[in-house]
Amino acid sequence: MTTRYETEVLICGAGAAGLTLAIELARRGVPFRLIEKMDDAFRGSRGKGIQPRTQEIFEDLGILDRLVAAGGLYPMPREYRPDGSFSEKAPFEPSEPSAAEPFHIPLMVPQFLTERVMRERLLELGYEPEFGCELVSFEQDEDGVTARLARKSAEEVIRVGYLVGTDGGRSFVRKTLGIDFPGKTLGVRAVVADINLTGFGRDAWHRFNEGDMERQISVCPLAGTELFQLQAPVPLEGDVDLSEDGLTAMLTGRTGRKDVCVHSVSWASAFTMNARLADHYRIGRVFLAGDAAHTHPPTGGLGLNTSVQDAYNLGWKLAAVLASRAPAALLETYEEERRPIAAATLGLATKLLDATKRGDSRRGREVQQLDIGYAGSPLALDAPERRGLVVAGNRAPDAPLQGSAGKTRRLFELFAGAHWTLLAFNAERNLIAPRAGLHIHHIGAGGDLADSDGYFEGAYAPEPGQWWLVRPDGYVGAVVSSVDVERLDGYFATVGLVGETEVSG
Structure with missing residues (x-):
């Protein structure tokens, strides 16, 4: 019922x-x-x-x-010294986008x-x-x-x-x-506030007294807005004045700048870190x-x-x-x-x-959270056991491929949506029957996709005859050889990828 x-x-x-x-x-x-x-x-x-x-x-x-249009990139942190001079250094270790990791x-x-x-x-x-x-x-x-x-x-x-x-x-x-x-409570209480102010430009993330948990304060221009975000540790006990005058006084006291003025507070919070x-x-x-x-x-x-x-x-x-x-x-x-x-x-x-x-x-x-994965999950199947760049449970990398119709197709384009994706690499056709919720693509000779520039092989290190099953959330669910391909049937049942006869029956 x-x-x-x-x-x-x-x-x-x-x-x-x-x-x-x-x-x-x-x-x-x-x-x-x-x-x-x-x-x-x-x-x-x-x-x-x-x-x-x-x-x-x-x-x-x-x-x-x-979201990119609504926001932007982080500004360069500018760390001020007591004498008013400053230094700038990138907030993140330098890295470049790649075919496998387009966002960096x-x-x-x-x-x-x-x-x-x-x-x-x-x-x-x-x-x-x-x-x-x-x-x-x-x-x-x-x-x-x-x-x-x-x-x-x-x-x-x-x-x-x-x-x-x-x-x-x-x-x-x-x-x-x-x-x-x-x-645990981490012994740090902080203020974060979205403010309109004068006295700082929008070309940098202004930071003062780094490492001093009593006087540290930073003012960061918020991309996509006219606001700045103020961040500062505060004492664990006692009230904090989050008004325009209170935050102006905090800025003046910790930066030594008398030209800084908070004109309005859009949102503010004092919180204890846990x-x-x-x-x-x-x-x-x-x-x-x-x-x-x-x-x-x-x-x-x-x-x-x-x-x-x-x-x-x-x-x-x-x-x-x-x-x-x-x-x-x-x-x-x-x-x-x-x-x-x-x-x-x-x-x-x-x-x-x-x-x-x-x-x-x-x-x-x-x-960056690109290395997060589920290698020990019950939903991770390697048959036979696999060692290499990508195994079941890992994030599925992106890669540009060439479609048979002549257009370049990113793997992320093929993965996008609510479905599962099955990639066959130089594998025999028709070993896996079509089923609802599963998109099947063949890479290699006679397939709908070609790895002409070697990006797929470079990212996945596949072996001929392998089948790569990618989950709807972009992680590799299974990697099986053609010899072990029947093991996908049990996997499909576990995650709800039933065939036509199973649905009608």
């Missing part, structure tokens, strides 16, 4: 994680509701860095060009602009957040979740298949589930994603990016199970894959915070 729900998924929290999940479900035709207890959208710049791996995700979601430096897009672009994309797909709608209670059983929602004028009770809490570090969903959120990780990402039919599952210090610009990647992982799995193609056990892989990533990211962000305390704010490849 089929259980009927008012909608399949309720997403609680319309920040970056909730919006990513909503876009993923919308483009797969999964009905959902996205609620947000605040009366309107978040107004701050807080998560302003978009790392290369997240740029790849946003390209797949169809919004990367819009972070973008700066204030969080409120990122989320605005995401809401516009969601509206194109026929959905929008419900602001001023709060989840006040929920209960679950084997068949679904019953949730009570409250607005200013009314309440409603709805029945849904799944609930996902993307409701931030103080998550109501997590607390209601009784999931512990262990970790590193915490939920003990579980799921209980039954209720999931956690984003800051509800993990909170990071802002060093490295990893929080928003990790949250987006949580939702990107969960979205296709929920859709596959709700379509009755994949077994419910597929959902177990969400926590198995994402929780270790958050644990490692927390460690990295904390390490970078320690470096910042010493005055070292330079960042390297470790923050």
